[in-house]
Amino acid sequence: MYTxxxxxxxxxxxxxIQALIQSTELPIRIAATVSNGIEALEFIKEHPVDILLTDIRMPKLDGLALIEQCKLVNPRLKAVLISGYSDFEYTRKALNLQVFDYLLKPVERHQLVDVMxxxxxxxDEQQRNEKDLFEGIVEPEFLSxxxxxxxxxxxxxxxxxxxxQPFTPELGLDLWTENVIQRCLAxxxxPDGCWxxxxxxxxxxxxxVxxxxxxxxLSVHAYMEAVSSGLQVHGIQVSIAAEPQLAGILALVTGYEQLDKMMNEQLSISVRLMDTVYSMPKGMLPSGEMEKLTGLFADMIGQRKKERFxxxxxQQLLNFQSTNIRITELERFIWFLAEVFNNMVSHQHSWDRLSLAGEVELLLARESYDAFGEAVLSWTEQSxxxxHLQNKKSGQELFxxxxxxxxxxxxxxxxxxxxALxxxxxxxxxSxxxxxxxxxxFVHYFMQLKIDEACRLIATKPELKVKDVSEVLSFGDQxxxxxxxxxxxxxxxTEYKEGRIESGSGLPFTTDR
Known part of the structure; x- marks a missing residue:
């Protein structure tokens, strides 16, 4: 509905005009009717309005001056001029002021309906385009x-x-909702608007906002603190990231991805985030440390060293807590363990990617970090x-x-x-x-496979040169x-090739493994 x-x-x-508009089925609501430009301007300053229909000649403030002033207040306002035949040329020039169209007096129904x-x-088209800006960000059902x-x-x-905030008590379905968050922020x-x-x-x-x-x-950060405090009254613990620079909708929405990335990198397991600037996140493991760590745990899983693992x-979970590790790092670690266990179990017990994601999500959704740690230990023990329950075929299957x-x-x-990777x-x-x-x-086994393949190529493709076979099998040096x-x-x-030709055999030579 447009106003x-x-x-x-x-x-x-x-x-x-009011009666004609109301008699149509168009989605237009008449919010006010005024008799002069000053009253119209004051109303538009105080209320959201989509459409202005104004006479071109009015006391106090004429139609053209009114449109000009209103555009400063609301650049998106659509204006329609109402004029008599004597003002027609004047009205036509007014279209340069981005007036949508004009109506000639006496206003007839078919003329008004066509314009409106x-x-x-x-x-409608403008609104659809604006919705497209939010696609890929806003939940689809809400967006529609x-x-x-x-x-x-x-x-x-x-x-x-x-x-x-991660590792905080589970909220009821009636608390963590758009309506509750909207009400708290409002x-x-x-008296300023927020969405x-x-x-x-x-x-x-x-x-x-x-x-x-x-x-x-005094600042965006002060506002963020007020929002956080307002939500805590309802038992809602949140981390907040902000883009503090004021901008139009297009610039803000297109910058969402970068702000979201910053939040994901900065979010930690225990300290609520209140950040308005991008900086190198703390609580990150040094370069290469995560690879060493996961390699160590993968080795223990592979060797079935449950007690040491x-x-x-x-100890590692305690270390993560003391360093206030970032959620992305913690999630990366848990995902790695999940995938190692999954790759080690037989096909009849392994999870698909969606099920694995569900397992990880349940672990990270615990109401406290201690509960998370207990759940991880229980989950790895079950894994x-x-x-252990797998029979001895597991080694044969991996081979x-x-x-x-x-x-x-x-x-x-x-x-x-x-x-191994x-x-x-x-x-x-x-090994x-x-x-x-x-x-x-391993080296001899893989090399034997390559030599078997070389024999097959020499036997079945005599036109190939030794150099060609060497290169195709990635030996590099002939x-x-x-x-x-x-x-x-x-x-x-060469001797092998000549021997095949002399014997006239077309069968590939096969070595014993």
Whole structure:
């Protein structure tokens, strides 16, 4: 529904226009009717208005001057002039003032309906374009029914992201809602406007606040503290990140991603965030430390060292708490453990990505960090039990997966570290598995696969040169390839090729593994 005001000093004409609009089914509500430009301007200063219909000649403030003044108050206002035939040329020139259209007196129904239908269509299109700005940020169901009144556009704003603080007591469904957050912010912001939008993630809300609120608060940070205190009254603990620079809607919404990234990087497990500037986050592990840490725990999982794993995990969780680690780092660590356990269990017990995400989300949603730690220890213990319950085929299954992976990458240059990274286990564990099931080292096993493939290529594609076979199998150096080939087959590639030609055999040579 769009709001309109009619400014016309002739009461019969004013009543006629009002009645004509009300008789249509157009989504237009007449908010006020006034008899002069001064009254119209005062109303528009105090109320959100979408449409102004004004006579071109009025006492105190004529129609053109009124439109000019109103545009300063509300640049988005759509204006329609009402004029007589004697003012027609004057009216036509007024269209340069971004007047939407004009109505000639006496105003007839078909003329008014035509103008107002086109005006409503333009307003609808404008609203759709503005909704598109929020796509990918605001929750889709809310976005589909979202209506932003004209007062939303009357002031530059600053942006807040409010995120429910991790490891705080679970809120009831009736508390962490857009209505409750909107009401709390409205109380803090009054008499200035603020708008709250639920985002794609249920733990976050976006808020846009009129810059005029800074007439009440000394700074954006002071306002943020007031918001936090107001929410705490309802038992809601939040972290808040803000873009303090006042700007229009387009600039703010397009900057949401950067502000959200800053919040995600800065958010920690125990200290509420109140930040308006981007800085290198504290509570981050030094470069490379997370890789070492996860590698250590992955090795213990691979070797089924449950007791040592549990002991070190307890200590690490305490370390995370004492350093107030960032949520992103903690989530990264838990995700890694989840994926290692998942890759170690058999297919019949493994989780898909969605189920795994649900497991991690439940762990991170605990009401306190201590409860989170207990849940993690319980979860890892259950995961170890699942590994223990697997029969001895598990090692054979992993070896079969390794063999399949090496066969698929026979033309690549793979190291044992590359394979260990792929399967989320340690290189030493890969070495033991390969030794146990092939009686060979990883290097010799993979090299044997490559030499078998070289024999097949030489036998089936005699047109290939030794250099070509060497390159395609990623040996790099032809002489090195020939040396390795002879070690594994007892003859050089050239001798092997000539022997195949002399024997006339088309079957590939196969070495014993």
């Amino acid at each position: 309109a005001i009619i400014a016309e000093d002739s009461k019969p004409i004013l009543r006629n 239908e086109r005006l409503v269509k333009q307003l 029914s979202m209506e932003l009144g004209m007062d939303f556009y009357t002031d530059d704003k600053f942006m807040l992201i409010l995120r429910r 109380e803090v912001s009054a 709250v939008f639920p985002t794609l993630l249920p733990e976050k809300f976006l808020a846009l 009129n810059g005029s609120v800074l007439n009440t608060y 549990t002991l070190l995990l307890k 170890f039990e699942l590994l 079969q997966q390794l063999d399949q992976y090496l066969q698929q990458n026979i033309y690549s240059k793979l190291s044992i570290s590359d394979v 792929k399967f989320h286990v340690s290189p030493s564990y890969i 033991r598995i390969v030794k146990k099931h092939s009686q060979s080292t 002489h090195y390839f020939s040396k390795v080939f002879k070690e594994y087959t007892g003859c050089s590639p």
